[in-house]
Amino acid sequence: MSSLKALQKFKPNNNLVEEIQGLIDGTISLHWVKAHIGVAGNEVADKAAKEATIRPTVDLHLGIPERSFKTRIRSLLLKEWHERWNRDDAKGRYTFSIFPKVSTKRCIDSHLLSQVTTNHGLYPHYLKRFNLRESNCRFGEDANEGIQHYIYWCPLLDSCSSIIRPGVSIGQILQDKNKIKEFKSILNFLYNHQQDIFEQESVDRP
Ligand SMILES: [Zn+2]
DSSP: OHHHHHHHOSSOSSHHHHHHHHHOOTTOOOOOOOSSSOOHHHHHHHHHHHHHTTOSSOOOOOSSOHHHHHHHHHHHHHHHHHHHHHOTTSSOHHHHHHOOSOOSSOOOOOHHHHHHHHTOSSOHHHHHHTTSOOOOBTTOOOTTOOHHIIIIIOGGGGGGOSSOOTTSOHHHHHTOHHHHHHHHHHHHHHHHTHHHHBOOOOSSOO
16 A cells, blocks of 8 residues: 555656656556455566565665665664563563663673562572472561562671661662672572571471
8 A cells, every 4th residue: 555655646656656757657457455365466576576575685765865775664663662672561560670772782691680670580580480399488578579579688697788878779879889799798608508598498398
């Protein structure tokens, strides 16, 4: 349909449209047809389009410089990404609470940091959700909490933190070298002392 509209334009900004306009005379009329139902002309056009994708160069003028085209595509993609990220029913709402805006420049390059930004890791809430393990921290107060219990509140890890306190957001931790360092040492401690921190898994699980 958009192709038919483009062909109606008096002054097309695309050489291909112009070329087709030149081929149409009074004996030809154009109509929309349903695709992929065996209309001969449509099948031929599909085949030609497929063949065009393997050509080494593009001989289609877009009407705007390539650079502007790329910028435009990039901004459309960002807009689409942001709209999807903003949807309440989208996945990753925990991560959304830390990064409400999408960014192509953000890079989480440590597996420990990616755990805190996804809440996926060695935390009862996550382990239970995926039926990996049924155990709480020995303090027994974190049944439904995720990583936040360990970095802010768990008395068993209290000795590891001095600058990360409740009230310091995950976003703030990620922006501060010293807080990142402390955060990593808390998680490393958690990993290395699992048997002291988590309750023993119950043997007679149903
Ligand atoms: Zn605890």
